[in-house]
Amino acid sequence: QSALTQPASVSGSPGQSITVSCTATSSDVGGYKYVSWYQQHPGNAPKLIIYNVTNRPSGVSHRFSGSKSGNTASLTISGLQAEDEADYYCSSYRGSSTRFVFGTGTKVTVL
Amino acid sequence: QVQLVESGGGVVQPGRSLRLSCAASGFTFSSYAMHWVRQAPGKGLEWVAGLSYDGSNTYHADSVKGRFTISRDNSKNTLYLQMNSLRVEDTAVYYCVRERSHPHYYMDVWGKGTTVTVSS
Numbered sequence: 001q002s003a004l005t006q007p008a009s010v011s012g013s014p015g016q017s018i019t020v021s022c023t024a025t026s027s028d029v030g031g032y033k034y035v036s037w038y039q040q041h042p043g044n045a046p047k048l049i050i051y052n053v054t055n056r057p058s059g060v061s062h063r064f065s066g067s068k069s070g071n072t073a074s075l076t077i078s079g080l081q082a083e084d085e086a087d088y089y090c091s092s093y094r095g096s097s098t099r100f101v102f103g104t105g106t107k108v109t110v111l
Numbered sequence: 112q113v114q115l116v117e118s119g120g121g122v123v124q125p126g127r128s129l130r131l132s133c134a135a136s137g138f139t140f141s142s143y144a145m146h147w148v149r150q151a152p153g154k155g156l157e158w159v160a161g162l163s164y165d166g167s168n169t170y171h172a173d174s175v176k177g178r179f180t181i182s183r184d185n186s187k188n189t190l191y192l193q194m195n196s197l198r199v200e201d202t203a204v205y206y207c208v209r210e211r212s213h214p215h216y217y218m219d220v221w222g223k224g225t226t227v228t229v230s231s
Contacts (some may be wrong), residue, residue: 034171034215034216036217036218038156038218039201044223045219045221045222045223045224046156046206046221048218048219048221050218051211051215051217051219052215052217055215057219066126089156091156091217091218093216093217095216097170097171098144098158098159098170098172098173099146099161099170099197099210100148100155100161100216100218101158102148102157102158103153103155104155105155105156
């Protein structure tokens, strides 16, 4: 199964905004609206932070937002904080024999 | 609270078998599709297998098809992953994950994971 492509790393200073992209073939991100994002701190399990492209689960900071344009989904972190330093993965629901596919992952560093 | 607890991981030789279990609590297990997702050391997430709320439909990644089998026992609130013919490349942390579906599709609850090491 092909993966969704993300930049290996993105960095920013505290208080800045950064954007993580997630690009795929039209059969993944472009063709579906079920894009989700996960945050993973070292040694911990992933945590859902965005679902259905733009929705935030209860308890997730408003500083996290999602969007999609064509074949690229994006995660924006506003007002970057030290605690945001983690790995971030996008995912798309395929609805086929391969139910979900993940992005290659992006390491976010707070300078 | 909603919780998924994996067990059954360990060190196993190539070609041997292992069965992972995932005990669910805090929600109506029989109402949710479930999945296994793995993460090799230093690598990204990989979807491994999933099944419908009643177990009637199962799905497996090409990388494990014919070797791994996902199943569930709703009377025991438990998800399983039977792993046969294990390979070195199956070494990973295996996460049990709950799916939210209809009308949205995403994975909302993750266990802490269990580690599988395949080595001679």
